[in-house]
């Protein structure tokens with residue numbers, strides 16, 4: 133299992149580097165149309181709800197024999213780019229290479245389906261220009277300001293940029309996404325609870341402290357962030373003691389808000 137994951141990583145990276153090189157893209161952000169053209173793929177955009185009402189939550193598809201990729205027209209531009217590249221992944225990755233219909237969950241960071249995870253990893257490799265991103269991040273601070281700068285540079289969403297900044301970092305750090313708890317009950321003075329939905333550690337953080345964060349955003353921070361955050365760089369930094377696999381450690385939390393979710397970086401002191 134471990135071996136095949138490493139092998140897959142290699143294939144994703146190699147294939148992405150190959151396409152970046154072959155299409156003459158060396159600096160700045162990736163030109164998606166250039167990749168589609170090189171592979172002879174036709175791109176379409178339409179409303180899946182209107183055209184394919186039976187398939188719920190479909191966001192993108194690849195019709196392999198027709199060499200057509202279609203993406204939901206109502207997505208934000210950054211998500212459209214990612215979705216096109218995800219379908220390119222299904223087109224080029226070994227053992228994929230057939231037709232796919234991909235929904236919101238498959239295109240999310242927490243999909244458990246092997247082919248969806250592989251296509252997502254490939255899309256991220258391309259979107260962040262392979263080695264270019266990896267060489268760049270280790271000299272930059274791990275914080276919301278860096279996320280904004282890199283998201284602008286690569287024309288990617290704040291969440292996917294923050295996730296990759298942590299995951300590929302050579303320093304110990306973790307990215308966490310918090311979701312607002314949905315309650316079916318009616319409460320007179322319900323607290324606004326945001327709990328960790330998923331977390332992505334760098335490999336050294338995973339070895340030293342553990343792979344998953346469990347917890348909620350402190351109430352005072354939720355109120356302050358939601359009320360006053362105009363921009364993801366309006367972040368809040370706190371120092372906390374947390375329990376980890378190697379004991380109690382002091383860590384710095386930086387919370388920021390992308391208007392959908394509360395996001396955070398966790399960095400050991």
Ligand SMILES: [Zn+2]
Pocket residue numbers: 218222232233234238247248251
């Ligand atoms: Zn897919």
